[in-house]
Amino acid sequence: xxxxxxxxxxVEPVRTAAPIEIPVRMVERLSAYRRQLRRWVAxxxxxxxxxxxxxxxxxxxxxxxxxxxxIGYTGSPARxxxxxxxxxxxxxxxDAPTRQGVALVGVGYLGRAILNYFSKTHPDLPILAAFxxxxxxxxxxxxGCRCYAMTELEAVLxxxxxxxxxxxxxxxxxxxxxxxxxQAGVRGLLNFTPTRLxxxxxxxxxxxxxxxxxxxxxxxARHGAGSDEE
Amino acid sequence: xxxxxxxxxxVEPVRTAAPIEIPVRMVERLSAYRRQLRRWVAxxxxxxxxxxxxxxxxxxxxxxxxxxxxIGYTGSPARxxxxxxxxxxxxxxxDAPTRQGVALVGVGYLGRAILNYFSKTHPDLPILAAFxxxxxxxxxxxxGCRCYAMTELEAVLxxxxxxxxxxxxxxxxxxxxxxxxxQAGVRGLLNFTPTRLxxxxxxxxxxxxxxxxxxxxxxxARHGAGSDEE
DNA sequence: TCATGTGAACCGGTTCACAGCC
DNA sequence: GGCTGTGAACCGGTTCACATGA
Numbered sequence: 001x002x003x004x005x006x007x008x009x010x011v012e013p014v015r016t017a018a019p020i021e022i023p024v025r026m027v028e029r030l031s032a033y034r035r036q037l038r039r040w041v042a043x044x045x046x047x048x049x050x051x052x053x054x055x056x057x058x059x060x061x062x063x064x065x066x067x068x069x070x071i072g073y074t075g076s077p078a079r080x081x082x083x084x085x086x087x088x089x090x091x092x093x094x095d096a097p098t099r100q101g102v103a104l105v106g107v108g109y110l111g112r113a114i115l116n117y118f119s120k121t122h123p124d125l126p127i128l129a130a131f132x133x134x135x136x137x138x139x140x141x142x143x144g145c146r147c148y149a150m151t152e153l154e155a156v157l158x159x160x161x162x163x164x165x166x167x168x169x170x171x172x173x174x175x176x177x178x179x180x181x182x183q184a185g186v187r188g189l190l191n192f193t194p195t196r197l198x199x200x201x202x203x204x205x206x207x208x209x210x211x212x213x214x215x216x217x218x219x220x221a222r223h224g225a226g227s228d229e230e
Numbered sequence: 231x232x233x234x235x236x237x238x239x240x241v242e243p244v245r246t247a248a249p250i251e252i253p254v255r256m257v258e259r260l261s262a263y264r265r266q267l268r269r270w271v272a273x274x275x276x277x278x279x280x281x282x283x284x285x286x287x288x289x290x291x292x293x294x295x296x297x298x299x300x301i302g303y304t305g306s307p308a309r310x311x312x313x314x315x316x317x318x319x320x321x322x323x324x325d326a327p328t329r330q331g332v333a334l335v336g337v338g339y340l341g342r343a344i345l346n347y348f349s350k351t352h353p354d355l356p357i358l359a360a361f362x363x364x365x366x367x368x369x370x371x372x373x374g375c376r377c378y379a380m381t382e383l384e385a386v387l388x389x390x391x392x393x394x395x396x397x398x399x400x401x402x403x404x405x406x407x408x409x410x411x412x413q414a415g416v417r418g419l420l421n422f423t424p425t426r427l428x429x430x431x432x433x434x435x436x437x438x439x440x441x442x443x444x445x446x447x448x449x450x451a452r453h454g455a456g457s458d459e460e
Numbered sequence: 461t462c463a464t465g466t467g468a469a470c471c472g473g474t475t476c477a478c479a480g481c482c
Numbered sequence: 483g484g485c486t487g488t489g490a491a492c493c494g495g496t497t498c499a500c501a502t503g504a
Contacts, residue, residue: 022453023473024446031445035424049485058426061485062475069487077485078482094449102444109346113339114440122441125448163451164444188451190444194265196288204450206443210344211352213436214332214394214420215261216254218355219324220434221393221418223252253495279463291463292497299465307463308504 022070022093029067032057034090041083049080091124099161101128103186105177106168107137107147110192114166119143128160157184164188171195252300252323259297262287264320271313279310321354329391331358333416335407336398337367337377340422344396349373358390387414394418401425 022030036056040048050068051061068074068081073089075081104111107130118127130147132138138149148156165181167174167189174193181189188204191197197205252260266286270278280298281291298304298311303319305311334341337360348357360377362368368379378386395411397404397419404423411419418434421427427435 022449024450025473027446027449028439028442031442032439035441051485056426060475063473065486066474066488075486076482077480077487080485094445096448096452100448100452102448109339109343113343116339117440118444125445164448166444186451188447190440190447196286202454204447206447206450208438208440208443209258209262210347210420210438211265212258212261213438214348214396215324215355216257217418217420217434217436218326218330218332218394219252219257220254220436221416222326222330224432255495281463290497295464296466296496305464306504307465307502310463 026067026070027094029057029059029063030071030090030094033064033067034087034094037083037087037090041087046083047080048083048086050075052080095124096163100163101126101161102164102166103128103153103157103160103162103181104130104145104166104168105132105150105153105181106166106170106173107132107134107142108168111166111168112142114168115143115145119145125164127166128162129156131156153180154184157181157186162186164190166190166192167197168192256297256300257324259287259289259293260301260320260324263294263297264317264324267313267317267320271317276313277310278313278316280305282310325354326393330393331356331391332394332396333358333383333387333390333392333411334360334375334396334398335362335380335383335411336396336400336403337362337364337372338398341396341398342372344398345373345375349375355394357396358392359386361386383410384414387411387416392416394420396420396422397427398422 033053036053037048040056049061050064054061054064057064068086071089071093073081073086102125104114104127107115111130111132115127115130127145130142130145131150131153132147133150137147140147162184163186165178165186165188167177167181169177171193174191174195175197178189178191178197178199182199182203187202189197189199189206191205191207192210194209194211196207199205263283266283267278270286279291280294284291284294287294298316301319301323303311303316332355334344334357337345341360341362345357345360357375360372360375361380361383362377363380367377370377392414393416395408395416395418397407397411399407401423404421404425405427408419408421408427408429412429412433417432419427419429419436421435421437422440424439424441426437429435
């Protein structure tokens with residue numbers, strides 16, 4: 001189908017670490033688990049039951065247990081799961097062994113929102129550089145992140161361990177930005193633009209489509225709310 | 231689920247034409263189809279094949295055909311699908327028969343980004359009002375949308391056909407905002423906050439969790455890109 | 461020939477349900 | 483008693499593959 005399946009070069013990935021193959025949805029859940037667990041710990045709690053964590057994240061106890069079983073983390077029937085240990089285990093899987101950072105392209109309202117939000121939270125996976133075309137933004141430091149000119153993109157990325165790019169530019173510019181980011185070594189893109197980016201098969205693209213989300217909400221606001229999810 | 235349509239005030243909606251039960255993911259796809267079709271038409275094309283539409287949206291031809299079959303839209307083997315007719319059919323399903331609008335709460339960077347983006351595109355499903363606590367924003371008109379004080383929320387929503395609310399406020403304020411919106415008649419929420427909103431079962435909540443999305447991208451940027459999706 | 465329409469097989473994630481243990 | 487660990491059943495969406503028609 002138009003290229004996607006492609007790769008599958010017959011080679012079964014004997015990938016170094018991470019012997020576990022984690023399904024996409026589960027990565028989302030693990031990420032959510034970790035965040036809630038950090039709050040939990042910050043509130044002084046140390047142990048948690050599957051039904052508690054489930055409630056915190058909007059999932060079922062069975063789902064939580066299944067996930068934790070899959071990542072090989074064991075609790076005890078009497079005391080549930082040990083929170084900090086679980087956080088560590090999840091981090092072990094989700095975080096890169098070597099420091100990995102993010103580049104933000106497009107410092108409009110959306111870009112500023114992201115910078116602003118991530119400067120506060122999110123110690124791991126830092127936004128190392130921002131890029132924009134507007135001269136008045138270039139050289140400034142916004143929320144602790146330096147803003148460079150688009151022309152400097154290749155140079156800056158050459159000095160930073162950036163593996164993820166956020167595309168927060170106008171639609172027309174998206175593909176060009178994606179190409180340059182990938183050329184500069186980025187392997188994953190978070191795309192806020194309503195275009196399907198054309199990328200080589202080894203690059204991962206996640207589309208965040210607010211327009212579609214909004215229409216979905218409008219639709220289910222009328223028809224029976226299929227409860228929530230995600 | 232399991233057919234039991236919970237609430238459904240006994241009245242089987244004799245809605246003009248929509249006896250179809252549409253799965254969640256399909257609503258997303260239909261929304262995406264429509265947007266691409268509109269571009270397609272804007273470029274002067276009138277007919278489209280399943281594989282073309284599939285490519286435009288990142289899906290397979292089979293998936294497209296199945297979806298169109300499900301919504302009861304028929305094409306011809308020789309000429310594919312008629313674009314404008316298809317747009318209309320999708321609109322018939324997705325859009326409300328009566329004018330329905332959106333309220334935005336929180337006019338920070340994220341709120342501004344949304345206002346800015348939706349004022350340009352999106353004629354149907356307009357953002358009818360914005361709310362914030364910052365005095366300097368109150369009374370101003372941003373991207374064609376008036377910004378009111380939070381205290382005016384109930385009063386303003388009483389005069390507008392708002393069924394959807396966008397929650398773009400700081401985490402701490404989210405639940406309170408959600409409660410008030412729902413109290414004011416909103417039936418669907420688009421939540422940008424990293425909390426699980428507590429809502430009555432008839433209200434639909436869609437969480438857009440940028441932090442989780444970013445971690446997902448970072449993860450798959452390292453491990454094999456499982457192609458794209460969503 | 462090439463694309464549509466569609467029953468049927470397929471697939472992978474979710475949920476069930478129960479054994480084991482504290 | 484309540485909770486974990488987990489094989490097995492379940493379920494719904496996706497994909498296949500082929501009959502059909504221009």
